[in-house]
Amino acid sequence: MTRWCGPDEAGYDEQRAVFNAMIDKRPRVIAACSGPADVREALDRAARDGLAVAVRSGGHSVAGQSTNDDGLVVDVRPMKGVEIDVAARRARVGAGCTWGELDAAAQEHGLATTGGRISSTGVAGLTLGGGSGWLERQYGLSCDNLLALELVTADGRELRADETQHQDLLWASKGGGGNFGVVTALELRLHPVGPTIIGGLMLWPLDRGPEVARVFRDWAAGAPDELGTALVVISGPPEEFVPAHLQGQPLIGLAVCWNGDHAVGNDLVQVMRDLAPAVDLVGPMPYTAFQSMLDQPAGLRQYWSADYHDSFPDDALDVFLDAGARRPSPMSQHLLLPWGGALARIDADSTPLNQRAARWVSHPFATWLDESEDAANIGWVRDYRRANAPFTTGGVYLNFIGDEGDERIRAAFGDKYERLVAIKSEYDPDNVFAGNQNIRPRATV
Numbered sequence: 001m002t003r004w005c006g007p008d009e010a011g012y013d014e015q016r017a018v019f020n021a022m023i024d025k026r027p028r029v030i031a032a033c034s035g036p037a038d039v040r041e042a043l044d045r046a047a048r049d050g051l052a053v054a055v056r057s058g059g060h061s062v063a064g065q066s067t068n069d070d071g072l073v074v075d076v077r078p079m080k081g082v083e084i085d086v087a088a089r090r091a092r093v094g095a096g097c098t099w100g101e102l103d104a105a106a107q108e109h110g111l112a113t114t115g116g117r118i119s120s121t122g123v124a125g126l127t128l129g130g131g132s133g134w135l136e137r138q139y140g141l142s143c144d145n146l147l148a149l150e151l152v153t154a155d156g157r158e159l160r161a162d163e164t165q166h167q168d169l170l171w172a173s174k175g176g177g178g179n180f181g182v183v184t185a186l187e188l189r190l191h192p193v194g195p196t197i198i199g200g201l202m203l204w205p206l207d208r209g210p211e212v213a214r215v216f217r218d219w220a221a222g223a224p225d226e227l228g229t230a231l232v233v234i235s236g237p238p239e240e241f242v243p244a245h246l247q248g249q250p251l252i253g254l255a256v257c258w259n260g261d262h263a264v265g266n267d268l269v270q271v272m273r274d275l276a277p278a279v280d281l282v283g284p285m286p287y288t289a290f291q292s293m294l295d296q297p298a299g300l301r302q303y304w305s306a307d308y309h310d311s312f313p314d315d316a317l318d319v320f321l322d323a324g325a326r327r328p329s330p331m332s333q334h335l336l337l338p339w340g341g342a343l344a345r346i347d348a349d350s351t352p353l354n355q356r357a358a359r360w361v362s363h364p365f366a367t368w369l370d371e372s373e374d375a376a377n378i379g380w381v382r383d384y385r386r387a388n389a390p391f392t393t394g395g396v397y398l399n400f401i402g403d404e405g406d407e408r409i410r411a412a413f414g415d416k417y418e419r420l421v422a423i424k425s426e427y428d429p430d431n432v433f434a435g436n437q438n439i440r441p442r443a444t445v
Contacts, residue, residue, distance in 0.1 A: 001034065001038065002032065002033055002034075002038040002041050002042060003031070003032040003078075004029055004030070004031060004032075005029065005030045005032065006028065006029050006030075007026060007028070015030050015032070015075065016030060016067060016073070017059075017299075018056070018059035018060075018061070018064060018066055018067055018298070019058070019059050019060045019061075019062075019120075019298045019302070020060075020061075020062050020064060020300075020301065020302040021298075021299050021300055021301045021302070022064070022301045022302060022303070022374070023063075023064030023067065025064060025067045025069045026069055027054070027067060027068055027069065027070065027071050027072060027073045028049075028051060028070050028071060028072065029045070029051070029072050029073075030056075030072075030073045031045070031072060031073065031074055031075060032075045032078050033074055033075060033076055033078060033079070033182075034079060035079065035184065036152050036158045036184050039074060039076075039152040039182045040152055040156045040158075042072060042074050043074070043152065043154065043156060043182070043432070044156065045072065046071070046432075047432075049072075051070075051071045051072040052068050052070075052071035052072070052434070052435070053068075053071060053072055053073075053074060053432055053433060053434075053435065054066055054067050054071060054072075054073045054074070054435035055073070055178050055182050055433065055435065055436075056073050056074065056075045056076065057077060057095055057096055057122030057124045057125050058098055058120060058121045058122025058123075058124075058125055058126075059122070059298075060116075060118070060120070060121045060122060060125065061125065061436075062302050062303065062304050062401070062402045063401075063402035063403040065403075065435045065436050065437070066125070066435070067435075068435055074182050076094075076095040076096045076124070076182065076183075076184065077096040078096055079094035079095045079096040079097075079184055079185070080094050080096050080097055080101070081093075081094040081185075082094065082097055082101060082105040082106075084105055084106055084109060084111065084190070086109045086111070089111060089189065089191065090187060090188070090189060090190060091105070091111075091113070091187065091188045091190055092185060092186075093123050093124075093185065093186050093187070093188060094184070094185055095122075095123075095124040095182075095183050095184050095185060095186065096122070096124075097122070097123045097124075098119060098120050098121060098122055098123065099115040099116045099118075099119050099120075099121050099122075099123055099126065099133075099291065100119030100120060100288075100291070100292060101123075102115065102123055102188075103115060103119070103287070103288050103291050104288060106190055107194060107195050107286075107288050110192060110193065110194060110195050111190040111191065111192065111193060112190060112191065112193035112194070112287060113135070113139065113142065113145045113188050113189060113190050113191060114131055114132075114133040114134070114135040114136050114139050114141055114142045114144075114145060115131070115133045115135075115142060115291065116131075116132075116133055116142075117132075117133055117291070118292075118294055118295050118296065119288075119291050119292040119295055120295065120298075123142075123186065123188075124186060125178070125399075126142055126399060127142040127146055127186060127188070128143070128173055128175075128176070128177050128178055128183065129143075129175065129177050129398055129399040130142070130143050130175045130351075130353055130397055130398065130399055131143050131144075131145075131399070132337070132361075132397060132400070133228075134257040134291070135191070135193065135257070135259060136228065136339070136341070136342070136343055137225045137226075137227065137228060137338070137339070137340060137341030137342060137343060138191075138225045138226055138228070138259060138341060138342055139191050139342055140342040140346055141175075141343065141351075141353075142188070143173070143174035143175050143353075144174070144342070144346055144350070144351065145188050145189040145190075145191075146170070146173065146174055146186060146187075146189075147162065147163075147187045147188060147189055148160060148162035148163075148187040149161050149162075149169075149170065149173055149183050149185065150183070150184050150185045150186075151169075151181035151182055151184060152181055152182045152184060153180070153181045153427055153428065154181065154427075154428045154430060154432035154433065159181070161173065162187075168426075169423065169427060171351070171352065171423075172352060172419075172420055172423040174350070174351040174352065174353075175351045175352045175353040175398075175413075176352050176413075176420050176439060177398065177436045177439075178433055178435075178436045179420070179424050179428065179433055179436055179437075179438065180423065180427045180428055180433065181427060181428065181433065182433075193259050193287055194259065194286065194287035195286055195287055195288075196262075196284050196285065196286060196287070197257055197258055197265075197284070197285065197286075197287050197290060198256065198257075198262055198265035198266060198269065198282065198283065198284060198285075199256055199257045199258065199282065199283075199285045199287070199289075199290035199293075200255075200256060200280075200281035200282035200283055200285060200290070201253055201255055201256075201279065201281045201282065201293070202253060202254040202256070202272060202273070202277035202279065202280050202281070202282055203234075203236070203242070203251045203252070203253045203254075203277055203278055203279035204251060204252050204253075204275065204277050204278055205246065205249065205250075205251060205252075205278060206233065206249070206250040206251055206252050206321070206324065206325060208252060208275070209233070209252045209321040209324070209325075210317070210318070210321065211275065212231075212252050212254075212272075212275055213231060213320070213321060213336075214314065214317060215271070215272065215275060216229075216231050216254060216272065217231075217312055217317065219271050219272065220338040221340075221359065223268065223338070224260070224264075224268070225341035225342060226258055226259050226260030226264075226265070227256070227257070227258055227260075227265075227268065228256075228258075229254065229255060229256055229257065229338060230254075230255045230335050230336065230337050230338075231252070231253070231335070231336040232252070232253045232255060232335045232336075233250065233251070233252055233253070233320075233321070233323075233324025233325070233327070233333070233334040234250075234251055234253055234332075234333050234334075235249065235251065235330035235331075236248055236249050236250075236251050241279060241281060242279055243278060243279070246278060246279070248330060250324065251278075252321070252324070254272055254277075255293070256269060256282050262284065269282055296367065300331065300367050300368070300369065301367065301369065301370075301371070301373075301374065301377070302365075302366065303366045303374075303377055303378045303381055303402060304363065304364065304365050304366065304381070304400055304401060304402060305363075305364055305382075305385055305401050305402070305404065306362065306363045306397055306400035306401055307361070307385065307388060307389075307392040307396060308355050308358035308360070308361060308392060308393045308394070308395035308396060308397070309358060309359060309360040309361070309362065309391055309392055310357075310358060310359055310360075310393055311359060311360070311391075312336065312359070312360045312391065315391070316388065316391040319384075319387045319388055319391070320334070320336060320362065320384075320388070322387075323364065323380070323383070323384040323387065326380060326383075327366075327380060328366075328368070328373065328376040328377050328380050329366065329367060329368035329369075329373065329376075331367040331369070332364075332365060332367050332377065332380070333365040333367070334363075334364050334365065334384075335361075335362070335363040335365060336360060336361070336362055336363070337360065337361040337363060338359065338360060339358050339359055339361060340357075340359055344356055344357045349416075352413050352416045352417075352419070352420055353397075353412065353413065353416075354395055354412055354413050354414030354415075354416065355393055355394075355395030358393060358395055361397060361400070362388060362392075363400050364380070364381045364384045364385070366378065366380055366381050394411055395411055395412070395414075396408055396412050397412070398412045409437050409439070412437070417439070420439045421439055421440070421441065421442060422442075424439045424440070424441045425441040425442045428441060429441050429442075
């Protein structure tokens with residue numbers, strides 16, 4: 001049964017809150033849905049009352065696309081079930097589940113699939129937008145592991161898309177976002193993972209950045225698929241594992257997730273260990289613990305962006321490090337992620353995503369507390385993108401960015417965009433589901 005919540009009801013502010021504190025929207029009504037029938041009821045009410053629709057699961061859309069002002073929010077968080085078919089290595093996941101919940105259930109059987117790097121991220125939103133995560137070079141993106149989904153269309157139909165029916169809808173949902181309906185359940189392929197991996201963090205003072213970054217680039221570019229990693233500029237957190245003289249100071253870090261033979265992983269990591277990190281936390285650890293290592297609480301202000309690169313030469317590394325040193329907020333992270341591996345080997349036409357052969361993704365990730373600091377932090381991200389532009393391909397992964405306009409959306413799909421438009425025009429001709437990285441349907445007469 002649908003639970004309705006409006007501005008005058010208890011719990012409204014808690015229910016409307018999303019991950020990014022910059023987003024402070026006030027929907028007219030929030031419909032907490034426990035299943036497809038509730039979703040149909042919510043969509044009927046939106047149509048009857050002329051309300052714009054947003055769909056909310058984990059609420060991690062940095063642009064705030066999982067809520068709206070004076071509209072109706074379809075909240076799928078009550079759909080929490082997880083069923084693991086161990087023999088088939090397959091998970092059926094309710095649309096309200098987070099990656100932390102799916103990982104916990106699958107890891108009881110030593111299984112997982114590529115999932116978000118922040119455990120409170122919703123499975124549905126991340127997967128529909130592509131799904132970058134630590135296992136991507138070994139097993140592909142989350143969407144590459146999407147076997148089936150169930151959704152409710154704008155006109156109230158309950159559909160299942162899999163390899164035998166509505167194949168076009170399944171294809172479009174492997175990166176095309178929530179443009180086609182309200183997803184209520186997903187089925188995902190699982191893989192052997194852990195449950196103990198070689199994982200953790202190494203840290204050096206940022207003045208070691210030029211040396212560490214160049215060794216990292218060459219090391220990561222030639223690494224086996226079992227390695228998921230990132231180079232990151234952060235500020236030393238006030239934690240016991242960080243020496244007192246480095247707390248609050250700019251650091252260059254290395255995140256490591258090795259899902260393979262531990263002896264091989266330790267030998268591989270030794271290349272970076274030979275650079276004598278000031279902090280070395282890399283070792284055997286539960287995969288679920290590593291998956292929550294970068295978790296942030298909700299309620300912080302966020303502005304992100306990203307770009308693809310075919311190479312990352314020394315000049316690009318210098319621009320990256322200079323921007324990392326200029327972060328206005330010590331809470332911000334500046335990331336460089338190696339792609340390749342399974343990401344590039346998968347048939348380029350199997351998903352709508354463009355430029356899957358990109359080798360690197362740069363990802364400035366601004367996080368801060370006070371509204372008065374908005375301009376400085378947004379400016380930092382934009383300044384880096386301008387300086388970085390000569391080294392980019394024009395491609396982008398949409399889950400890593402906010403609302404950057406139609407040109408960026410088209411860049412994410414390239415020549416597959418028109419096929420997405422055709423599918424959108426069939427399943428959502430009136431663009432009811434516009435609260436996303438929107439693919440507009442063809443105009444109807």
